[in-house]
Amino acid sequence: MKEKSTYSVNLPQTAFPMKANSAVRELEIQKVWDDTGVYEASLKRREAAPKYVLHDGPPYLSSSKIHIGTALNKVLKDIVTKYKGLKGFYSPYVPGYDSHGLPIENAVLKDVKGGRAALTPVELRQRCRAFALSNLKGQEANFRRLGVWGHWQSPYITLDQHFEAKQVRVFGKMAGKGYLYKGLKSVSWCPNCETALAEAEVEYADHTSNSIYVKFAVDAASKSKLPASVQDKDVAFVIWTTTPWTLPANLGVALHPDFVYEFLQVEDEPHVLVVAESLKNAFLNAAGKAEKAVKVLATALGKELELLECRHPFMDRLSRVINGDHVTAEAGTGCVHTAPGHGPEDFEIGKVYQLGVLSPVDSRGIFTEEAGIFAGQRFDKANPLVVEHLKEKGVLLQHSTFSHSYPHCWRCKKPLIFRATEQWFASVEGFRKRALECIDAVEWLPASGRNRIFNMVENRSDWCISRQRAWGVPIPVFYCKGCHKPLMSEESIEAVAKVFDAEGSDSWWEREPGYFLKDIGCGHCGGKEFDRETDIMDVWFDSGVTHAAVLDERPELRGTPCELYLEGSDQHRGWFQSSLLTSVAVSDRAPYKTVLTHGFVVDESGRKMSKSVGNVVEPDEVIKQYGADVLRLWVASVNYTDDIPIGKNMLAQLADVYRRLRNTARFLLGNLHDFDPARDMVKKESLSSLDRFVLHRLNEVVAEVTRDFDRFEFFKYYQLLQNFCGVDLSAFYFDIVKDRLYTCHPKDESRRAVQTVLTHTLHTLVRLLAPVTPHLAEDIWQHMSEPLRAYFGGQTSVLLTDYPQVNPDFEDKEAGAYWSELIDVRLTVNKALEQARAARSIGSSLEATVVMSFGDKEKADKVRKIEGDLASVFITSGAHISSNGTGKEGLSEPLSTVSEEGLTVAAYRAQGEKCARCWKYTGDVGKDSQYADLCGFCADVVSRL
């Protein structure tokens, strides 16, 4: 008679480690992907499939390190492309980089003694290029470490000469359609960056301005046009402004044509003051004259005062009184200081009245000789000087400061000015209607994005595309030396494009115009001598043409429109719009079919991340601590439509979830080490109801998860997957089925049945994981036994498989319904066991036997159908259904009793002896003469081993 302390059981065996060791393992996996060209292979196998192209919005190369928002964006893109690839689409990803523009130029100039003047444009451009390309290397390394797949060997870069050539051709097409023009306009100007800015580059921020009220005395020659009662007095219009420095450029005083203006005799005030009736009180209060005696000498409508002339308060010229509907009664005096050179509205109204344009500041914001005594002063430094001068002239009624929101440069954050200069514009007006139609043909996710961009495009003014800088693509226009007309014909632009294609855009500065133009002459006078345009294009124009320079140029991307643009929601103003505008102008359609946006990353309490607050989460630190997959899991776990929180607590929790997923896989792998599906798979008919239930659930999960992926709702996938692994598998099925796996004879059908279910589960799970946590999925894939992998298709990488599909064979609604009821019963049983445990009556649940009695006979019959399996489901040594009350049925007093929902469960101490092998308490331990401490079941198994 044998008696051993341990008998062999079928324990899980796997080399798949419990700990991820991401810092090492993820890199190993990435290396294998790179070395064996898995990305390329994944595309190759989908070559003939329908395409799903996500076109990359280029991150800006001002830094070598990406921040968490960029990481989120790239991971989202990668989840989409990996999913689409697995799902059967041809889904290449060509990453891009935005490499021109001010911030890079400024960053480079910071280290240059003497600034811009110290370098030639080409020298400066070479430094910018080197700077951008070195940052590219850093960003690329960051992206690759995240496990993002793409054409890393051949990304697109806006500074690439072929890109530049294509950009010039797009410019040419727009010019050919008459959508480009050069015009004098009052544009937003950054004196710090020394360039014009587009609307997209302007942001509003609080700013403390001056607030002054200034008298404009009516010129003697105009007095006859005043109301009779004041013709013999000294009359002055009172203007209000927040920018004293613009007064040297004043050329007019604007009144609203329909406002009533009053002529006020104010105590101690030599002039009769003219202000809008509706603003009189506000003005008198502000000017500290509320207590003074005030007499209204006359009234007049704005339109009755039109074309009067005033003396400029300190320059020797006249300032004309004009009418404009832009004058409001919200602030000021109803008399608006008008300087066409320093405000878009002033500019427009000035054009109507032919006031001319004065803009006596240079590109750095310093007054020119035209500004008279202020020449040489910077505009902001001139404010107090102007105020002082006004005081000396006796025309200043009031001076104070106040805080309001004011336009700032979104790059350097400094206040902007308006400056009238000649600029190149894209005439949005020319294709606005079509652009709006195209917006409505696009799917915007979330749907609110449609209104956001629609309103912007509907209301925006023409796009100022010229910049007075060196680091960018030149505006490919020449000016005839004879007639000074611009040359931008199809021919001349193609000539430029050809040279750029061959030499890059440095040639613009290195070569003479004749080198480009050869025999091309001026279209107006036939002249052959040209000057070149010195302005470059707005960087938004660069990235705005990627649809042409990348999607249409790279055969592997199969042209516009692509399926998806996916960027932060700020790109409605930026890239989505610039891409749309150029695409509509040139190709008459949007470059994308769907636009998906995400919000911004904030800390755990919802605050913006900032260095000063110290709440910045760095992607590389997350990766160092947890690995790329945990970071990716974070991306998948949040609803990115709104603000996206991240922080220590969240990451710790995500790491827990990651571990749960990992351990689920480990259990699957370990218990399949001796399973060859080709040989051992059990037919569906031979599976137990419980086994079929799990397959049914698996099917439901696949269906739901697929829906979530298709809607880009990854957080639902995350919830569901976590739930499935934790609840359905680990806490339920695995726990129950361990007994069968471990104690049966390895080849017994009931064990093989479980392994059959585990096989399907593993195969499905590993592929569901692949888009989000590719390293984990690959690690699992590589740890599968050869027979398993062979059965699954033999792919060398999980990323070369097909995404799981709903399997009609697995559908078993009956089992689904049946087991969801039984899970409720199990919950009640657990409570009874827990009470017995709390009373120290039992430890392990196998020490107990439970007896159930149902109030509802139908329910009892239902459960009775698997009475023989109930004990294994509850992991007890026995389980019975009583037909009469709690039914003691020969057992002693219950250890505990729990009643809920028409079910009473009584837990008893299990009868019999504990089997040394399966640990169950049975009445037949030792019955087999061979094994004194084994139950009959185990004795049989052991004898067959």
Next chain:
RNA sequence: GCUCUCGUAGCUCAAUCGGUAGAGCGCUCGCCUGAUAAGCGAGAGGCUGGAGGAUCAUAUCCUUCCGGGGGCACCA
């Protein structure tokens, strides 16, 4: 200033047409020691941002306020 949107347990997310607020994780306590730096069980956590209102009934509809985010306007 106008406007849109969001605000559900510590965290991430659920709650079909309004019908007694759910899950997972975390936490606490306990069990197991044949998934073991694992696994299992139970429990405690929410006046659904606040206040009004319509309704038999509201997290869900209306008003208003507070807070987060966005858009437009603020141009003198």
